[in-house]
Amino acid sequence: MTQEEIARLLDKLDPRQKVRLLTGATTWRTADEPAVGLRPMTMSDGPAGVRGESWDERNTSALLPSASAVGAMWDEDLAERLGALLAVEAKAKGVDVVLAPTLNLHRSPLGGRHFECYSEDPELTARTGAALIRGIQAHGVAATAKHYVANDSETDRLTVSVDLDERTLREVYLLPFEAAVRAARVRVVMCGYNAVNGTTLAESPLLARPLKEEWGFDGVLVSDWGAVRSTVPTALAALDLAMPGPESPWDNRLGRAIEDGRVPMAAVDEKVTRLLRLAGRVGALHRSAPTDPAPSPGPVVEPEEPGALLRRAVAAGCVLLGNRGVLPLDPASLTSLAVIGAQAADPRVQGGGSAGVHPRHVSTPLGAFRETLAPTVRVVHAPGPALGAPPFLGGPGCHDPRDGRPGTLLRVLAADGAELYAGHRESGRQIEPPLPPGAHTVEISARLLPAAGGTWTFGVGGFGRMSLTVDGTPLVDGVFPRETDDPAVVHVNPPSQYGEIALTAGRPALVVARRELAEETGRAILVTAAPPRPDRATALAEAVDAARSADAAVVFVGTTQDSESEGHDRTTLALPGDQDALVRAVIAAQPRTVVVVNSGGPVEMPWRTDAPAVLLAWFPGQEAGTGLADVLFGAAEPGGRLPTTWPAILADAPVSATRPVDGVLRYAEGPHIGHRAWLREHRAPAYWFGHGLGYTTWGYESASVTPSTEMADEETAFTVSVRLRNTGGRRGREVVQVYLARPGSAVERPVRWLAGYASVEAAPGETVTAAVRVPHRALHHWSPRERGWLTEPGTYEVHAGPSAGRLPLVASVEIRSTGDGRFLGERFPGH
Numbered sequence: 001m002t003q004e005e006i007a008r009l010l011d012k013l014d015p016r017q018k019v020r021l022l023t024g025a026t027t028w029r030t031a032d033e034p035a036v037g038l039r040p041m042t043m044s045d046g047p048a049g050v051r052g053e054s055w056d057e058r059n060t061s062a063l064l065p066s067a068s069a070v071g072a073m074w075d076e077d078l079a080e081r082l083g084a085l086l087a088v089e090a091k092a093k094g095v096d097v098v099l100a101p102t103l104n105l106h107r108s109p110l111g112g113r114h115f116e117c118y119s120e121d122p123e124l125t126a127r128t129g130a131a132l133i134r135g136i137q138a139h140g141v142a143a144t145a146k147h148y149v150a151n152d153s154e155t156d157r158l159t160v161s162v163d164l165d166e167r168t169l170r171e172v173y174l175l176p177f178e179a180a181v182r183a184a185r186v187r188v189v190m191c192g193y194n195a196v197n198g199t200t201l202a203e204s205p206l207l208a209r210p211l212k213e214e215w216g217f218d219g220v221l222v223s224d225w226g227a228v229r230s231t232v233p234t235a236l237a238a239l240d241l242a243m244p245g246p247e248s249p250w251d252n253r254l255g256r257a258i259e260d261g262r263v264p265m266a267a268v269d270e271k272v273t274r275l276l277r278l279a280g281r282v283g284a285l286h287r288s289a290p291t292d293p294a295p296s297p298g299p300v301v302e303p304e305e306p307g308a309l310l311r312r313a314v315a316a317g318c319v320l321l322g323n324r325g326v327l328p329l330d331p332a333s334l335t336s337l338a339v340i341g342a343q344a345a346d347p348r349v350q351g352g353g354s355a356g357v358h359p360r361h362v363s364t365p366l367g368a369f370r371e372t373l374a375p376t377v378r379v380v381h382a383p384g385p386a387l388g389a390p391p392f393l394g395g396p397g398c399h400d401p402r403d404g405r406p407g408t409l410l411r412v413l414a415a416d417g418a419e420l421y422a423g424h425r426e427s428g429r430q431i432e433p434p435l436p437p438g439a440h441t442v443e444i445s446a447r448l449l450p451a452a453g454g455t456w457t458f459g460v461g462g463f464g465r466m467s468l469t470v471d472g473t474p475l476v477d478g479v480f481p482r483e484t485d486d487p488a489v490v491h492v493n494p495p496s497q498y499g500e501i502a503l504t505a506g507r508p509a510l511v512v513a514r515r516e517l518a519e520e521t522g523r524a525i526l527v528t529a530a531p532p533r534p535d536r537a538t539a540l541a542e543a544v545d546a547a548r549s550a551d552a553a554v555v556f557v558g559t560t561q562d563s564e565s566e567g568h569d570r571t572t573l574a575l576p577g578d579q580d581a582l583v584r585a586v587i588a589a590q591p592r593t594v595v596v597v598n599s600g601g602p603v604e605m606p607w608r609t610d611a612p613a614v615l616l617a618w619f620p621g622q623e624a625g626t627g628l629a630d631v632l633f634g635a636a637e638p639g640g641r642l643p644t645t646w647p648a649i650l651a652d653a654p655v656s657a658t659r660p661v662d663g664v665l666r667y668a669e670g671p672h673i674g675h676r677a678w679l680r681e682h683r684a685p686a687y688w689f690g691h692g693l694g695y696t697t698w699g700y701e702s703a704s705v706t707p708s709t710e711m712a713d714e715e716t717a718f719t720v721s722v723r724l725r726n727t728g729g730r731r732g733r734e735v736v737q738v739y740l741a742r743p744g745s746a747v748e749r750p751v752r753w754l755a756g757y758a759s760v761e762a763a764p765g766e767t768v769t770a771a772v773r774v775p776h777r778a779l780h781h782w783s784p785r786e787r788g789w790l791t792e793p794g795t796y797e798v799h800a801g802p803s804a805g806r807l808p809l810v811a812s813v814e815i816r817s818t819g820d821g822r823f824l825g826e827r828f829p830g831h
């Protein structure tokens, strides 16, 4: 749509109609406006899959590996394909705007949304994020770069002020957003809940500059859900759309502020203009093209069959941290395999919070291993000691008390107990139960046939008045006041109250949980049921027996449902429960043991040097099982490289604090996060940024630099040609990384920083050359005095290798004026 067309539409609207457009009509929809042929636009989370408008288990989605796994791929082509898959899902669900990607950084390993972000590194985040955005937008769906900016941890996330210096902000935290706007032309940006340097982002001057005024962002700046908490300051800031609705501080209070001149009409016109532009782009205006795909720099990636793509993605994201010749496991060498750990049968496929979806199906490792190895290899499962988090009601032995089908019964009752709604459900976790008029109480019930006798633990999660009975015996009964405003807690993951009762195996028990609905306590009700815990020693002994009597063992460990989620940060990196003891016992019993780590972010692995092989699977998404089977049994190479440095223990991590002091979280380390911080402090992590093994080995032979004058590409300062040889016995892919250093720089710099990377493939014995482009951007530093980007002339060291901690090749490059004034002391104006 042209500017003139938008202006014509704007002219048709009176101030009241305009203001109405600036707040969502519902939780997920924008308002319509028949006067200009505008239909509502639907927005939906998120980074791991497109949920659609309803959070309901019957509404399923293709589930991607967690963003931390996508960051580990170091593969823009694959990220773009995953973006295309999100676009297909979005279209099928009538979604116009996907609320992804999350472009915040892994500043602290404790960050609650670590799994939802790509990397500790701004460059890797920028390239991966831009690729995903291109993939989404090439199909006429808008992507959302979030959460602008410095929203890297969860503690007090609605109020915290992140205080940091201007250089760090520009060079580290804004960089991925700049790439989203400039390189990928993202159509929506979401501002965070947090403040930066004392000003909450919804009111921040950072919304105007650099985002709109310098980078030329012409899309819609949407608030995070509920982040608009004032009328005039937010309206005067460059924010365009308050979500969710229909209530927001931009209701008739904004109308009044316009009338009395506190907010100029021009500010409102600017917001509506952007909204109409977005509507034109996603096909939400009458007569506009059905969709207007974003211009793509290269050929558009066509969507693939989701199952195959997601299976490939699991292998591409898996990071092989260590391998003493155990992997891949050759099925021909096995007659039996011990598969150990609860996650083998019930993997954690995604993290918690607003990014959650109901996967269309989940391939479990146990199921996929059995399928791959049948009929020649006997697969024995030993779950090991029970893990903390009780499962949701609805597993085996659980039936709808009304129709007897496996699952639960959801009812909504009026104040007098009259039934307003009744429906069969699969589980006890209902985030958005239907609310007919007069709804007063939500109830979940099930008839449970206990497989095991003993003490069962039941829980009901939510706020307000709740009760839970088992065969009429009250286990929970009370009023549990809401103790936070955080929407991820209130609406998605409210705390549970628990009670215990002894049940007899095989004797059915009726479980009934109720929650009264009250103002501002959300709709969610979560009902859990945990069987009696097997004795720890017996469970360990069973696992050891299984491992000892098999030809090899695969032991799964990981975080639990509660530990990695939006809404709170972690307090420890230790694996919950007895998992360390389990790994130690299995390793001692079976020399051919592979440990598979199922977590979205770093965990401590005190046994890591004793483990014959350690494979990091992240939260692998719906194809967890098939993808891991490919890797473990050698059909695919583990393609991932760590997107974040993993400490041996939390106390080693140079930057870890997420707890604000007096409301302020100071990024005192400046630009030195991740591997940069470890290098600066001369500390050795457990595994460096960039580390990851394949199934072959590589010899790094030489690196040489080709200056840009010989290159056609405007953005590239120089290219580093890295020659390497596949020295192993099988074809493989290697991610070649290039870091720069500037000893003796006049400005403070990281010891080394990632400047570029490229992947190569080669057959055994073959030599290949990776051409790693280093963009001008990698040489720039932000000058607060000049308010612009500068390039410091002089000699830069160029280091190449397979990780931030192993860089066997060194070259150098002289940065000086090329005659056309592009480098030497050049000020790259920020506008």
Ligand code: BGC
Binding pocket: 045, 046, 099, 146, 224, 225, 354, 487, 488
């Ligand atoms: C999260 C966003 C999400 C939004 C809508 C917020 O709490 O921070 O990432 O897109 O909710 O679910």
